Amino acid sequence: MLDGQSITVLIPAYNEAPRIGRVLEVVCAADFVDQVVVIDDGSRDDTASVASRFPVLVLRHPRNFGKGKALVSGIRETQDSDIYLFIDADLLYLQKEHLLALAEPLVRYPFLDMTIGVFKGGRGSSDLAQRFFPILNGQRAVRGKWVRNLPDFSWTRFGVEVFLTKFAHDTAANIEMVPLWGLAHYHKEEKYGPFLGVYHRLKMYLEIFRTYLLYEGHIRRDPKVVEEKEERVCPSVT
Numbered sequence: 001m002l003d004g005q006s007i008t009v010l011i012p013a014y015n016e017a018p019r020i021g022r023v024l025e026v027v028c029a030a031d032f033v034d035q036v037v038v039i040d041d042g043s044r045d046d047t048a049s050v051a052s053r054f055p056v057l058v059l060r061h062p063r064n065f066g067k068g069k070a071l072v073s074g075i076r077e078t079q080d081s082d083i084y085l086f087i088d089a090d091l092l093y094l095q096k097e098h099l100l101a102l103a104e105p106l107v108r109y110p111f112l113d114m115t116i117g118v119f120k121g122g123r124g125s126s127d128l129a130q131r132f133f134p135i136l137n138g139q140r141a142v143r144g145k146w147v148r149n150l151p152d153f154s155w156t157r158f159g160v161e162v163f164l165t166k167f168a169h170d171t172a173a174n175i176e177m178v179p180l181w182g183l184a185h186y187h188k189e190e191k192y193g194p195f196l197g198v199y200h201r202l203k204m205y206l207e208i209f210r211t212y213l214l215y216e217g218h219i220r221r222d223p224k225v226v227e228e229k230e231e232r233v234c235p236s237v238t
Helices: 017-029 047-051 067-077 096-108 124-132 144-148 154-170 188-192 194-221
Strands: 007-013 035-041 057-061 083-086 114-120 140-143 175-181
Touching (some): 017 096, 047 057, 067 083, 067 154, 083 096, 096 114, 114 154, 140 144, 154 175, 154 194, 188 194
Parallel strands (some): 035 057, 114 175
Antiparallel strands (some): 083 140
């Protein structure tokens, strides 16, 4: 906890077995974190097995639904949290200080609803992308009450960051951009190779564009995140 505020870290993961362990080493060692939830979004590798070696709750999707639904599954499983940290499973150089930088503003300033991390001083290409498209960063802290009352964003896949930022702006929610010095992530080309990497990158951009196109219709008709009636994802047995 931080000053009486409970902190839950949600880590969506898809085929991240080679990388997620280094992230969990840092997150699980952070003494102010109350709970860590890894949502294995239909991985075909040993992501869930690697995550289960750590003191975390592992939720498993039967197939790949996308990052948006993974985060919603984590929120619905931990509905008492005051603050959620959304952390990617493929980060490089993650430190406890990065987690604190995201969470502390929400603890200190009750009027804030969300912080968005911005990579600085990590890798040149990541920093350049962040300079022009900071709203795409997945490293965020969100106030529990605020995010649980959002329209269900399970459908957004890789457009989830666009959805969260656009909804926050449209509803005059309070956001703070937070520099995350030295932090970076693996590029898709490093994870999948040059050809598959380009494919996955283009797929991500299409999902982001799709979120822009379908946003208005979804926010008008979708229920709140915690009101969706569906069977919970079962924790894995370790």
